[in-house]
Amino acid sequence: MGFYSKVIFPRLLDLVMTTGQMKKRRAQVLADVSGDVFEIGFGTGLNLPFYPDSVKELTTVDVNPGCTKLAQRRIAESGITVHNQVLNAESLPMDDESFDSVVCTWTLCSIDNVEKALSEVRRVLRPGGKLFFVEHGASPDEKVRKWQDRLTPCWKVIGDGCRLNRNTEELIQDQHFEITSLDKGYMEKSPRFAGYMYQGVATKT
Ligand SMILES: C[S@@+](CC[C@H](N)C(=O)[O-])C[C@H]1O[C@@H](n2cnc3c(N)ncnc32)[C@H](O)[C@@H]1O
Secondary structure, rough: OOHHHHHHHHHHHHHHHOOHHHHHHHHHHHHHOOEEEEEEOOOOOOOOOOOOOOOEEEEEOOOHHHHHHHHHHHHHHHHHHEEEOOOOOOOOOOOOOOOEEEEEEHHHHHHOOHHHHHHHHOOOOOOOEEEEEEOOOOOHHHHHHHHHHHHHHHHHOEEEEEEEEOOHHHHHHHHOEEEEEEEEEOOOOOOOOHHHEEEEEEOOO
């Protein structure tokens, strides 16, 4: 992992992923999280203030050690016991059916083998367990979508692997989750090419 990924990118995401709109969505996504909770792509821990008070303990992974390092201060301030590990979500060491809730915020865009990661999420969830997600992705508007395709190769460099054009809904459904709630649309005050959101809950049936 290079200097940009390990040192610059974690600081960049820590700065830019804190808009009012993003905070609002973090709060919405996390409101109903319960039981044994697992977060993939934990980043710098920006979700921590939005977990319900009932969540006292969390298991988290992120592939980037620079993010994990930066998350330490936020973990210490959170009052939540966080078991944070540098791991690739495509191949998890956790036992089958270990968690009730999995959280994933603006992460599926960045995972190389996203299908493998989602199948791992499904494996570690208990039957009836839920994946809580908010992701940016493919726009249904043809013009915007074309720009997403054009910009993705360059965006992947700035965003450390982030793709603009993934269809989160299809990716989740393809792994045999039942999407039980889904809100799709542009986030206010965001450029359209990066602002089409998929926010919801998917259940392991
Ligand atoms: C755009 S950031 C979002 C961080 C955090 N979820 C948030 O909402 O602030 C995407 C995160 O996914 C992580 N990531 C990318 N690929 C991953 C993988 N294969 N396994 C685990 N984490 C990964 C990155 O290191 C980064 O921290």
